[in-house]
Amino acid sequence: MKENSLLTEGDVNFAESRKNWYDIIDTRTKEWLDKDAEVFLHQSLSTPCLDVLASCEGIYLTDVSGKQYMDFHGNNVHQIGYRNAYVVDRLKQQMDILPFSPRRYTNIPSIAFAKKLTDLFPGNLKRVLFTPGGTSAIGIALKLARVITGKYKVVSLADSFHGASIDAIAAGGEEQFKRYMGPAVNETANIPQPTTYRNDGDEIEYANALETNLQSDSSIGAFIAETIRNTDVQIPSKAYWQRIRAICTQYNVLLILDEIPIAFGRTGKMFAFEHYGIEPDIVCLGKGLGAGIIPFAAIVCRDEYNIAKDVALGHYTHEKSPLGSVAALAMLEYIEQENIIAKVQSDEIFMRQHLLALKERYSIIGDVRGIGLLWGIELVTDRTTKTKAVKEAEIVMYNCLENGLSFKVSQGNVLQLCPPLIITRLQLQAAINIIENAIQKVCAPAA
Template sequence: MFTLDRHASAIPLIHLAPRFAMSTRSQTRAVKETTPPYPVDRSEGDVNLSQRRDQWQANAISADTRRILDQDSDAFLHQCLSSPCLNALSACEGIYLEDVDGRRIMDFHGNYVHQVGFRNPRVVAAVKDQLDVLPFCTRRYTNEPAIRLASRLGELAPGNLGKCLFAPSGAVAVGMALKLARLATGRHKTISMWESFHGATLEASSVGGEALFRCDIGPLLPGTIQVPPPGHRQCVFGCGGDCDARCADYIEYVLQQEGDIAALIAEPIRASNVTAGSPMFWKRVADACRRHGTLLIFDEIPTGLGRTGHMFASACTGVTPDMIVLGKGLGGGVMPMAALIARRDLDVGGNKAIGHYTHEKSPLGAAAALATLDCLLGPPDDPAPRDDRSGDLPADASQNLMDRAGVLGHRLRQQLIDFRRSCPVIGDVRGEGLLVGFDVVEPESPHRACPQRAEAVLYAALDEGVSFKTGGGNTVVLAPPLTITDAELDEAVRRICRAVQCVHEGRGS
């Protein structure tokens, strides 16, 4: 069951990004109309348009790093969550990033790719070995690593899910799931949730619910219907605590009124602010989907593969979906790799093109993914991997990392709750496994979100040598590698708490 500490805070309003003029006028004129300063959308936390980013870089970035950042800015198209960039890296290993100035940073974000740690020796060795034999597989041919991976994912998947397709990114795999739902049902409409994130492609943004990824790009896919997400933090019904039931009722109402919904796509746990519906909510939604002939798709791209203490985040919901989408950590932090796992009876597109991408059956990606699964579960010939939870374990591949994620996640949440007693800017603390979030709030009003203070905490933590993401405006999201040791976790929490205290006392970045 999703672990929630009910010291709740409100969700801030999302500010829409500016509307940029698009016309046939000269390039010079267009550039003048889209130069900074832009209004800052903090719904996704650390954007590169804020004054605090500029202040932090002025104090922390060396001349050599600035030169690299300037080169990056000149070479890449600009976007608010990428270039111009924060810093420049030279190496990574385990839970650590190393920047070009030699500073080591504990990475509690890692784009959610680092379940088995950065530069995991088993994953790197598997990719190097595969490079020497078969680095690429041409279309119309198959290869043993890809087959082994598809078979293993099918065996691990819940219920009667068992057939796979691979893709080079999670957003692309989401598109394949939507396409398959259309083929299987003969319908095209979808239900998804406001504030959700399913990727940045046009089709993924269409079913996503974050304004940052939807505004100013013109018409989205037709037939995409958004509904309110579950949970008291986002409640739009003012129902006084029965929010999950009200949201489930609303979904059933939409299914009845539309009558021809192909799929409902949702995140079992939303990674960007660590919120989730209750098992009761998901049971009612799954039952409603079955009654109305609608397929249930779970997007586990950031939350699957052991992050929650389970192989699949759907285990936290108590229901089995019709499809699961994986990505990010599937490639072991080395290869871009994603997968769609579907019910076997949904294999209905034999004469259609669902997603035969150039790197569809990548032997390199499959080798990385197989090694990643070995790290999470122990190798197939080692049914009883070591599970010594008491000591300060080294980050080796023989651990049952998923079990440790549950144990360490509880430890992390409890440390934050203990610290909150002396630091009232921490509000709600919640999470599942090693996906933990806490809200940054106004001390005098613990239900009032404070996105500016959350941003200050982020930069104060960078000064302490810890990197993480903020989302939902005011939620600090902590998602370290599952290979983190007890000592590393405790040290990271001390640094994060120092950063929060610093901001609370008015000394923050």
């Protein structure tokens, strides 16, 4: 297959900056990376690998050469940090008692966690189903929506991502996951993605695009979207989401919210939809649910949707995982005991102040947007045209990696910052300093 020379970091890692990275890593690391490339099937977004990790703790990753990275990426699993002692202790205790529970049986940890989780939700959102991963949670939600509504079509947002399985990519809108895949499992229409820097009038127009689709096609049973778009940090207005909720209610269409990467305090609320005064019909959860240790995910839905008793919605081997349930329950307890959500709300003020100050100093920063401890710094070559500074974003990212800060670049030019919620102010400031020093490599400060 011919490589596309225009592909950038974050696509298939063929960027020039990635090639240059291998010139600065040590020989032992290169040897391990070569062995990795020999045995694993290569795929977009993760091949070739960046480095070889040996350990992790708190906000840090440590590679085999002893280098530490502050992890502002973490695949969104690290809300309460790596190897959280409170969670690890609970898991060790459970390992000695009941590490696995076959289907046909339940277990006390899964019941206890299900009760704890549903108690956090409003209204009648009181039914759960667990899965080993977020993509599977999306699949269950889509299957349940068909059972509930008798309809099989879905509306989602353009360029959206809801998982990498066939059914999940069909429901999403991100083209790189659909390449070579042929006919979709779900028949899906895409409406425009709401963006932070549009005014409410534009966003309401985008919300009304959902109604236009529903008016023209009575086979649509569900609308699925991230409440806040994680990758490049797009934060819709309250008016947008309240209009979407009203449209779904009017047309008897299920509102499925994908909070797999952003729940559990990331946005300064336990769940992102709490910012909008709406109540979804189904919520998909995952990633941080397993506390960065156990693969674990879930859906939460209304009690009246408990109508699929003759359908195997999930039927996964690790469905009621005692270990996953213990990890998730410990994660929630830790967030509550350490008052993490209040901390994140305070950290948001700190981040906004310091990142907006960076924007004032450097013309390459076209936009800064964020909520809680989820932030995006959008780099542009021209603020008026919003031309993406793709090459510059890669230079910044690799300079930060050299200096011990890991994050991802989204949409080619957005530095996405997603640190563990346990991070200290001194660590946040250190990370901002690293970013500023890297930005100075591509843009001089204003006089």
